[in-house]
Amino acid sequence: MEASHPTDAAHRVRILTLFATALGSALAFLDTTVVIVALPAMDDDIGLGLSGQQWVYLAYALSLSAFYLVGGAIGDRVGLRHTFIVGVVLFAVASLLTALAPSEGVLIGGRALQGVGGAVLTTTSLALLRVTWAGQAGRAIGLWTALTSLATVGGPLLGGVIVQTVSWRFVFLINVPLAVVTVVLAVAGRGEEEKATGRSTLDLVGSSLVAVALVGITYALVELPARGLAAVAPFFVVGIAASIGLIVWTLRVGAPVIPPSLLRMPGLAAANLVTLVMYAALGAHLLFLPVYLQFLGFSPTLAGLVFVPPSLGLVLLAPRFGRYADRNGPRVPIAVGAATIGVAVLLLLQVSSRPDAWTWGGASICLVAIGLPAVVAPVTAAALAAAPEDLAGVAAGLNQTVARVGGILSVAAIGALAGWWFIDQGGSGDTPFDPSASGVERGAGVDTFHAIVLCVAGLAFLASALAATFLRGQRQSKTPSSVSSATLRSSPPA
Template sequence: MSGEAVAGAVRMGTPGGRAVVVAAVLGSGMAMLDGTVVNVALRTIGEDLDASLAELQWVTNGYLLSLASLILIGGSLGDRFGRRRVFVWGTVGFALASLLCGLAPNPEVLIAARVLQGVGGALLTPGSLAMIQGAFVREDRAAAIGAWSGLGGIAAAIGPLLGGGLVEYASWRWIFLINLPLAVLTVVIARRSVPETRDPDASTHFDLAGAVLATAALGGTTYALIQWGGPLAPWAGVLAVVAGVGFLVAERRDPEPMLRLGIFRDRTFSAANAMTFLVYGALGSMLFFLTLQLQTVSGYGPLAAGLASLPITVCMLFLAAKGGELGARIGPRIPMTVGPLVMGAGTLLLLAVGEDVTYWRDVLPGVTVFGLGLALMVAPLTATVLAAAPDEHAGIASGVNNAVARAGTLLAVAALPVLVGLGGDEYADGGAFDAAYRSATMISAALLVLGGLLSWVTIRDRVLRED
């Protein structure tokens, strides 16, 4: 099964359709898993490698930095060379970087390996969704994306559970080494069963200047936030501004840029990505702070802290595909408005998590409500972003949305500790961290409310129903 002859011909419920979804879910789920599983292990990694809070932030953000910076290249390479091919390249690279993470002897090597993981993730993540968009017939895409969102969301949500068990009963190193067999399975299924699709009009030019400037802009911003108050932080901030402006100029002048700025002329596409930035910033920061709060303040072990988020997994498993079907039937505006507002309510309920915590009273209600909102929102948001872009630009549209999501998480995790006055080794100080957690939770809830309001004002239902 290969080539453009089968592009756009796969149906849901068929063996070919199931194979495409499984391969896409395994690959993107592996990357999403690593985006959340590390949070549970951060405290143990810090103790084992004698890492500071700034180094632990870089363990998280090094991955997000390269992922967010290069994911646009990943999407455009998929459009040019074939989405399945680039997806397989990324999966293999991600697995090799995971091996290096598992063997890292110090924080510096672990951070470098996490950056390399992000490079692999930048290739496989946009390819996973673009494979679905290119392979399925138009009328089945919303359902396929819903299945992808739900099953992939499980990987992100189950990360703390899996990570907690591995950290507590084996070693934190296994949270990375477990990627190796998953990657082998992903490559086998993709090569055997996924049709190859590409954009015949895709760019033949590699936008090196754009990639370097995007990395410098995000990297400079991240460094300035994490190292706030340090002697190099102001210079990093200046570098970020200059590189950001340079990126926009370079993309406008380059005849074949990695990011076609014209794609943002569509109001729905731009609004959905702005909402993505807010919501995923809140999502990333909430998971980061909640996991550390449960271990540092509430006295949970890694496994218990991972189990605490299990209701999110359950909600995504049973309801995310339904959220996609609802968005296809009534339009995306209501799910994309109500979803973040419900997530915000769940986040506020998690303010009850403290030193004297009872799971059924203080944790379960908040994570359940949060999971319900997430399941309602994810598939309609993804489908809206792709529907707002031409089919031949599916790879770059997916890349933009993924880059925005990762950049939101990246900047939130970098900025919030600074905003709430947390630094040094205070992540291990229960009193200091508890106060910081409450401030960060309020900020996360505010971002979610803003995301919901933005959707209500800017998103129109016809974007999905016209298809």
């Protein structure tokens, strides 16, 4: 039997690795957006309330943020493909636990475990592509972006159909067979290309301090309306203390999770500040809008439509805005894009009923689809362009972490404000967006959403102002990797 040509074997490894990493990453991305569509059904089944719905989202987002950098470092130390497979298996086990959850506590715990697996598999996905595709890494990441974006377009709609026709539990259960396919592809595509290097820093202390800081502050914000200041103050103190401890540790330790030299790079702090504020706006917007639409009487399937135009906008327009940022600098597209999103969100102040949602809401979603791609690729490029080549990976991980933290803190803070506002407007209980509500309760729910809209729009306009003031207005002199900003993709907005 004639042996395979080495070129054929290398091509097989590349293609199988591409599909494995794209499918695995798509699962992790989708479990942010699809779950949002399913939140009202979960509330009906288990009785989550507003804080419980926030925690279903936040538990996953917190784990992702805490383990992004750790996952990449582990992959460099023990092997990228092995680490990727472990991440996929962990994600599948957590999905099964979440699907079978009998209570709120188990559901939230399963979501947290999903986040750990999702962080490990997504960080090793891009690294694995760079290794296997070598000089064609830009092409591979472009293909990976296209495949994951297509999944993002169809995923929320599919999730809505599953929730509406079967059960919200199958949204998680379907991950298990898809994870099996991912593992099979990853194993079949094994080559000799990736070996453990042991060069990356595995700063468990720094990573633990990041996790404690995020959990402490987030818990205090989410639970403050229900439990009161005295009950949550210790968690807030612990979160602040961990934040201070992280700064001290980073300055003193030899190889921290975030190198201090990176933080001193001109332009990097400004790019990440804009990322933080912009993703704070997007995180709260894309969480509360689908929930509000179901409050107005839309089905989960129709509520899932809110993710389709922005996802299509990213697929069609992000490369164009990325190329513009490469030639002319990121200031203009980010400032204009963020302001466009702010205007789009303000249109939702006119939405108080189903007919309003089809008109004003439709116009708002279409404007977001134009503004979002103007922000995503350029702001990622701005964060990476400020870093030297040998710190490009850490800079990318830092930017993804900042994006996640922005969403986490805004969901926690704006959610707490929403709980207060709902009670102040005459509502009762802990579910402002109960579809069965009527009279004063329903009016309070509408007023609460409009308060959320004002907060989100304010954050978007602040991001626009920060970009116009602090970001570069001229062509980037260099980028730290061979991948242009036309193919760059930051964390999913949700």
